[in-house]
Amino acid sequence: MGSLHTDVLENNSVCALNPLDPEEFRRQGHMIIDFLADYYRDIEKYPVRSQVEPGYLRKRLPDTAPYNPEPIETIMQDVQKEIIPGLTHWQSPNYYAYFPSSGSVAGFLGEMLSTGFNVVGFNWMSSPAATELESIVMDWLGKMLKLPTSFLFSGNGGGVLQGTTCEAILCTLTAARDRMLNRIGRENIGKLVVYGSDQTHCALQKAAQIAGIFPNNFRPVATSKATSFGLAPESLQSAIQADIEAGLIPLFLCATVGTTSSTAVDPIAPLCAVAKEYGVWVHIDAAYAGSASICPEFRHFIDGVEDADSFSFNAHKWFFTTLDCCCLWVKDPSALVKALSTSPEYLRNKATESKQVIDYKDWQIALSRRFRAMKLWMVLRSYGVANLRNFLRTHVKMAKHFEEKVTMDKRFEIVVPRNFAMVCFRLLPPPVKDHEDETLRQSSELERANEINRKLLESINSTGRIYMTHAVVGGVYMIRFAVGASLTEDRHVNLAWKVVQEHAEAILKAC
Amino acid sequence: MGSLHTDVLENNSVCALNPLDPEEFRRQGHMIIDFLADYYRDIEKYPVRSQVEPGYLRKRLPDTAPYNPEPIETIMQDVQKEIIPGLTHWQSPNYYAYFPSSGSVAGFLGEMLSTGFNVVGFNWMSSPAATELESIVMDWLGKMLKLPTSFLFSGNGGGVLQGTTCEAILCTLTAARDRMLNRIGRENIGKLVVYGSDQTHCALQKAAQIAGIFPNNFRPVATSKATSFGLAPESLQSAIQADIEAGLIPLFLCATVGTTSSTAVDPIAPLCAVAKEYGVWVHIDAAYAGSASICPEFRHFIDGVEDADSFSFNAHKWFFTTLDCCCLWVKDPSALVKALSTSPEYLRNKATESKQVIDYKDWQIALSRRFRAMKLWMVLRSYGVANLRNFLRTHVKMAKHFEEKVTMDKRFEIVVPRNFAMVCFRLLPPPVKDHEDETLRQSSELERANEINRKLLESINSTGRIYMTHAVVGGVYMIRFAVGASLTEDRHVNLAWKVVQEHAEAILKAC
Structure with a gap:
């Protein structure tokens, strides 16, 4: 069983249901819809950034494809047990990394339709x-x-x-x-x-x-x-x-x-x-x-x-x-x-x-x-110009809110002006006591600032509570806080700032 | 209503439901699953090749995106009324054109999951x-x-x-x-x-x-x-x-x-x-x-x-x-x-x-x-090596069956040997009475054969009952009968051959 080399009785041992049987499609399709709806409902319980180590999955999955069919129920258990821990949850409301991918019901439905027609x-x-x-x-x-x-x-x-x-x-x-x-x-x-x-x-x-x-x-x-x-x-x-x-x-x-x-x-x-x-x-x-x-x-x-x-x-x-x-x-x-x-x-x-x-x-x-136009059409019609504008404005507003919090905390600075829904900020390193040559001092201060922010970001991300990523502009290492995940609300942004502050405190204490 | 330029009351007039609201996802997702399951169940009632004329859709849709959101029910009515007539039904069991795209429940579910995770x-x-x-x-x-x-x-x-x-x-x-x-x-x-x-x-x-x-x-x-x-x-x-x-x-x-x-x-x-x-x-x-x-x-x-x-x-x-x-x-x-x-x-x-x-x-x-691996993994596990082989063999067997029918009808010929699940055939033109110079006769016979098969194919495809496409190899125009749509069964192949014969008869009569 399960071996690639068991060719015996092949034609007798397998069920011959049509791979696109409409009623089987209906049964399994509904199952996955519920799985995904539950996933979105419960998404905050997962660490945003996956916590697995390189090679985790090869240890957990077999070396070869199964010889015999497996029921969808078994496969979905494995999705939950083996795949989800290896996912970084881009749809999490606590996701602020890279640029978020803003999923939506309408976009998803459009993709379903184009996949279903499969032209x-x-x-x-x-x-x-x-x-x-x-x-x-x-x-x-x-x-x-x-x-x-x-x-x-x-x-x-x-x-x-x-x-x-x-x-x-x-x-x-x-x-x-x-x-x-x-x-x-x-x-x-x-x-x-x-x-x-x-x-x-x-x-x-x-x-x-x-x-x-x-x-x-x-x-x-x-x-x-x-x-x-x-x-x-x-x-x-x-x-x-x-x-x-x-x-x-x-x-x-x-x-x-x-x-x-x-x-x-x-x-x-x-x-x-x-x-x-x-x-x-x-x-x-x-x-x-x-x-x-x-x-x-x-x-x-x-x-x-x-x-x-x-x-x-x-x-x-x-x-x-x-x-x-x-x-x-x-x-x-x-x-x-x-x-x-x-x-x-x-x-x-x-x-x-x-x-x-x-x-x-x-x-x-x-x-x-x-047939990509299907999902774009669904998005445009389901939300209309009015709601689409509102969604974008809400994200910008949340970013602005975060920016204000950063600005008000003198331990931090905004590195470049915010244009849209992303805030680029960094923690300022505490001043050093012994004064050296001015140029040397400035360059080593930059290095120290970069190092402290690298540490801050890694310490935050490794908790899995929120996920942000970094960039370097003009030699300055900065943390990017990109609002845009569809599920993000004000309370998530407030939580994010709390997490940033907590970790910054711990890091500054250790300096 | 519906105009791009109605910016008035924007923030008040639209509903603010989160675009990825889990319960709305569930409700609308189930709706689309049923829509697609019904589509597969009833797919044979549609003409396989779309019968619309260039530009059909622009006449039916508005010039601009709607300003206000539209309910999914309205959009799905339009899918049925405006989009489906413009589809060529690649998933139809009567589809034998190009190379078919063999959809499956498992492939679809995999695409749903990867779209849902949207990493x-x-x-x-x-x-x-x-x-x-x-x-x-x-x-x-x-x-x-x-x-x-x-x-x-x-x-x-x-x-x-x-x-x-x-x-x-x-x-x-x-x-x-x-x-x-x-x-x-x-x-x-x-x-x-x-x-x-x-x-x-x-x-x-x-x-x-x-x-x-x-x-x-x-x-x-x-x-x-x-x-x-x-x-x-x-x-x-x-x-x-x-x-x-x-x-x-x-x-x-x-x-x-x-x-x-x-x-x-x-x-x-x-x-x-x-x-x-x-x-x-x-x-x-x-x-x-x-x-x-x-x-x-x-x-x-x-x-x-x-x-x-x-x-x-x-x-x-x-x-x-x-x-x-x-x-x-x-x-x-x-x-x-x-x-x-x-x-x-x-x-x-x-x-x-x-x-x-x-x-x-x-x-x-x-x-x-x-995350394309998801759908491939679902296909490999849901069907197993055994069923996948069986599916492919069934297609080859159906193509072989069609080939035998072509071979037995002396009005047709197989143009190139069949290797997999595609049969390349053509209708032979009836002999002409007046004999000309041999080379000229051969070349004009080829032209006549090509023309007759071009007509045959167009006459068949325009009925919408089955859909095949053509190719030209070594100057010979041939009809390609490619088995591979997942829903195709023996009875469809038998029907296809009947359709080919009927149209060939009509064309030969008119010669």
């Missing part, structure tokens, strides 16, 4: 509703963000759902690369330069690597505290100028609205002005903060987007749509299609030939694609 | 169970396929779940490219050549385009009926030799087990022998047919895999795991990691630094990743 929507023909709903919701969302018409289908641009920002950047970079190389010749690939800042998400570097941009031609332009770690247009201009003088060709700029380290915002309008001068494709990566622009009071952060070539944000980050769902708009879809299309005979069909339809396979890396 | 598993630290379960099931599956140990973690290789084959090929090609360029210098990128056959899936060409391989250096080697459209090792050898003589550098071969057009199988062992001689990375794309190798009687199709560098198959195609789930094994994970890794400060953690864990973000294009 493979590579082109229009393969399941028209998948393509058409995607174009429609991308226009809806574009209007909510007040994107210029040139990014909407009505303005000859258009939107597409990608898995992640990495894919969105790789696709637009490839489009920009081929548009340029088709003009100047393939042999010049080694001259193309890609720009970001030292705060840009590593997705850009990865995309550049994959697209064959020479590693030396990836240009992370330095930022500083003076510009709140936003990319200064003059710095971009100098970098581009230097590259041109060196015989290189500026290709692509990725500007960020809401960087991962500190939610810094690159000034889009002036950066686009510089880029335009040199014919550089500008992509705006608003992975985290883009959604906030549906609120009038945050829209200004993407002012200037009308001069960019492409814009993306992750609905799976802070827009209640489960992983994965990156919304990408481009002004010139034909640039994507030219770089990414393939037309094998087995996919030929009248609809494609009529040129009246979109075949999204030509807008992305993969050919196969899930 | 973003970029590295081990972010949710250890996601990474560890993935390594474990990839080893399980590798053993089921009898892959050599060198592809398993125990043999210093390893497996990873990608979204699609396109991604698997792009990742391995990028790894091969960088391994080569790091040795011979970046400036030689224009000399690298990528090989496949004229039957290789267009994923290879697309990956080569994205990775910056020069378009002229993509080499689809010609195949012919003589080798059943498999890639002949001598043809590969000649192509490589010619490229070397032209000063180019052979880099990568994608060999296919089960091509999309006709399920042809490239002879892996002799192809690897040729490739090895020239230091070419060999990837085996067994997207469709790989799963069959868990049955001893089909394992021989991947014989020789021990000499390849990487191997992939799509569990979302013919392995009961919902879209998307491509299983990729590599012998040298470090080649992937060198080409695809990034290590930003905000992801630094002790587990990574201990080098005791896998960070799968470095094995794929994107950084974020879904």
